[in-house]
Amino acid sequence: MIDNLLLAIAHVFHWQPLLAIVGGAFLGYAIGALPGVGPLLTIALLVPFTYGMDPATAIVGLISLYVAAEYGGAITAILMNTPGEAAAVATSWDGYPMAQRGEAEKALHISIISSGFGALLSSLLLIITAVPLAEFASRFGPSEYFMLAVLGLTLAAGLGGISPWRGLIAVALGLLVSTVGIDGISGYPRFSPSPMFYEGIPLVAALTGLYALSEVLVMVEDMARTQSKAQSVGSLLRFPLHIYRDLIGTMTRSSLIGFVIGVIPGAGAVIASLVAYHETVRVSKDPDSFGKGNPHGVAAAEAANNAAVPGAIAPLLALGIPGSSTAALLASALMIQGIQPGPLLFQKHPEVPYSIFVALIIGVPVMVLVGIVGVKFWAKITQVPKPMLAALITVTCCIGAWSTANDIYPVYITLAFGLIGWLLRKCGIPLGPLVLAYVLGNMLEENFRRSALIAQGDPLVFADRPITLILLALWLFAVFLAMRRRKPRPTTQAPLPR
Amino acid sequence: MGNRPAPVIRVATRPLRIGTGLVMLAVAAGALAEAARLQGLPGTTSIGPGAFPGLVAIVLGIAALILLSGRGDKDAEPLRIEHANRVLLGAAAIVLFVLAMAFLPILGAIAAFTCGFQWLMGERRARLLIGGSLGLTAAIWVAFGLLLNTPI
Numbered sequence: 278m279i280d281n282l283l284l285a286i287a288h289v290f291h292w293q294p295l296l297a298i299v300g301g302a303f304l305g306y307a308i309g310a311l312p313g314v315g316p317l318l319t320i321a322l323l324v325p326f327t328y329g330m331d332p333a334t335a336i337v338g339l340i341s342l343y344v345a346a347e348y349g350g351a352i353t354a355i356l357m358n359t360p361g362e363a364a365a366v367a368t369s370w371d372g373y374p375m376a377q378r379g380e381a382e383k384a385l386h387i388s389i390i391s392s393g394f395g396a397l398l399s400s401l402l403l404i405i406t407a408v409p410l411a412e413f414a415s416r417f418g419p420s421e422y423f424m425l426a427v428l429g430l431t432l433a434a435g436l437g438g439i440s441p442w443r444g445l446i447a448v449a450l451g452l453l454v455s456t457v458g459i460d461g462i463s464g465y466p467r468f469s470p471s472p473m474f475y476e477g478i479p480l481v482a483a484l485t486g487l488y489a490l491s492e493v494l495v496m497v498e499d500m501a502r503t504q505s506k507a508q509s510v511g512s513l514l515r516f517p518l519h520i521y522r523d524l525i526g527t528m529t530r531s532s533l534i535g536f537v538i539g540v541i542p543g544a545g546a547v548i549a550s551l552v553a554y555h556e557t558v559r560v561s562k563d564p565d566s567f568g569k570g571n572p573h574g575v576a577a578a579e580a581a582n583n584a585a586v587p588g589a590i591a592p593l594l595a596l597g598i599p600g601s602s603t604a605a606l607l608a609s610a611l612m613i614q615g616i617q618p619g620p621l622l623f624q625k626h627p628e629v630p631y632s633i634f635v636a637l638i639i640g641v642p643v644m645v646l647v648g649i650v651g652v653k654f655w656a657k658i659t660q661v662p663k664p665m666l667a668a669l670i671t672v673t674c675c676i677g678a679w680s681t682a683n684d685i686y687p688v689y690i691t692l693a694f695g696l697i698g699w700l701l702r703k704c705g706i707p708l709g710p711l712v713l714a715y716v717l718g719n720m721l722e723e724n725f726r727r728s729a730l731i732a733q734g735d736p737l738v739f740a741d742r743p744i745t746l747i748l749l750a751l752w753l754f755a756v757f758l759a760m761r762r763r764k765p766r767p768t769t770q771a772p773l774p775r
Numbered sequence: 776m777g778n779r780p781a782p783v784i785r786v787a788t789r790p791l792r793i794g795t796g797l798v799m800l801a802v803a804a805g806a807l808a809e810a811a812r813l814q815g816l817p818g819t820t821s822i823g824p825g826a827f828p829g830l831v832a833i834v835l836g837i838a839a840l841i842l843l844s845g846r847g848d849k850d851a852e853p854l855r856i857e858h859a860n861r862v863l864l865g866a867a868a869i870v871l872f873v874l875a876m877a878f879l880p881i882l883g884a885i886a887a888f889t890c891g892f893q894w895l896m897g898e899r900r901a902r903l904l905i906g907g908s909l910g911l912t913a914a915i916w917v918a919f920g921l922l923l924n925t926p927i
Contacts, residue, residue: 326922443842462824667892668892668911671872672915726826729826
């Protein structure tokens with residue numbers, strides 16, 4: 278492990294990966310600060326840019342962007358009471374009241390430092406857990422992988438939508454989309470009305486449409502609403518650090534919560550920030566002060582939502598199961614380079630996971646510095662006119678899809694999936710489980726068929742080994758949890774981004 | 776737009792749930808029919824190419840039936856599309872842009888789309904319409920044409 282880390286350090290300390298880390302942080306802030314444009318949409322737009330890049334450089338740039346964009350949503354949450362993305366909703370509950378009483382700089386400083394702290398602590402946990410987990414998973418056979426993917430998709434279906442049945446519909450749709458094209462074993466074309474579908478639905482074009490183009494239509498609907506103006510902020514450079522003596526406990530607890538929840542597929546940064554916020558309120562000696570500008574509320578939400586980022590990457594690297602929709606997009610960025618995330622990644626392409634570890638450790642301080650130094654600029658970016666932003670996203674989506682094959686076919690896919698994605702959102706079908714299922718579909722089917730072949734059709738193959746039995750028990754528990762799940766109730770009048 | 780209220784499309788929770796459930800049921804039936812058509816290679820013991828999609832189609836059908844029954848769907852919200860005319864115009868502009876990409880020079884299509892789309896969305900400031908359109912086109916050309924060598 279140490280040898281691989283040293284190699285990764287040598288790899289990352291070249292101008293291209295360093296530029297990718299710094300550029301990712303800048304871009305992440307710039308885009309994350311725009312209301313309605315979160316890390317998911319940003320990464321969906323930028324995956325086509327990574328085609329010609331070295332895989333390790335591409336992934337460290339995207340991860341740096343992911344961490345910064347996850348924070349960027351807090352800027353509008355604090356200054357405008359308009360969370361840039363859903364994971365920053367809890368930040369606005371106390372951040373905006375702080376800004377209203379003239380403490381915008383303090384709220385922003387706390388949010389940046391807490392985000393950095395959460396991401397750094399969570400990155401260390403990722404480094405400690407991912408390698409042993411991958412070594413353990415390298416002993417898995419097809420039936421274990423099948424059960425693991427089923428468990429991940431069950432959790433995503435159970436947690437990702439307003440009801441588990443809608444989540445299950447999303448998972449089934451994602452799996453069906455993944456079966457389009459020529460079957461690798463028999464050579465039969467499936468669900469392919471014409472030869473252009475034989476290679477399957479292009480992953481990047483479909484994901485760009487689902488997340489980015491559908492978001493444009495949502496923005497079009499919101500366009501008429503008056504955009505609130507962000508208040509101006511002063512410098513954060515000379516802010517006293519002694520306030521963190523009081524907040525360190527909240528930040529540590531919330532970071533741990535964020536990491537653990539980030540690991541669970543379908544849970545992600547939104548649930549992490551809500552759980553950490555509620556836990557902070559629960560243990561506080563002054564719970565009534567929350568929602569009225571308590572700095573602990575800002576610290577809890579931001580530490581947790583950023584800690585969820587490395588948390589979501591842990592199962593992706595170690596098991597090949599993305600912990601969030603954004604991690605699924607990172608998986609697609611690796612897959613288009615011919616790299617399959619999972620335990621074998623540490624053996625076949627060790628430079629990729631270890632570069633991610635090093636990039637997180639370097640990237641988090643860069644993110645904090647970029648945030649603190651550039652705060653006035655990020656506050657101004659929130660005022661980009663929505664019509665221009667929507668036009669920019671549309672054009673980047675379509676040209677990005679075009680660039681994957683230098684052909685119009687992927688653009689048609691982006692358009693179709695954009696319209697379908699918007700309709701599904703309107704009908705209450707969540708997109709997160711659909712994307713997770715789409716990314717995992719091939720792996721799931723391959724292991725299903727291999728297991729069935731080995732077992733000669735005996736269904737007990739999924740329950741006859743200790744690991745499959747444990748996974749089966751966890752799956753039953755996940756089903757039980759999904760059936761008993763209740764929608765979390767916000768404590769205050771939180772504005773939830775659409 | 777004057778002072779007239781913007782058109783809103785509303786569909787109540789129950790008809791929306793039934794409509795969604797029926798569409799999903801139709802998708803499941805179509806997928807199951809296609810899966811049944813796919814047979815395994817003769818003389819092999821491996822399961823056929825239709826087995827997995829068939830299984831998924833059955834799961835989709837069951838989930839759609841449960842959705843139709845309304846079980847566990849208390850938190851569902853009604854469909855509401857505000858400014859429906861604007862959404863329709865926006866969607867039509869995007870479709871036109873994609874068609875223009877197929878038949879016209881791409882940079883020209885980008886410039887025309889970014890200007891026209893902003894105008895349709897209510898932007899009336901000439902410097903943003905023209906300057907923004909030219910700026911975005913130039914940025915796309917630099918990012919994709921120069922840096923990624925995409926033939927646009």
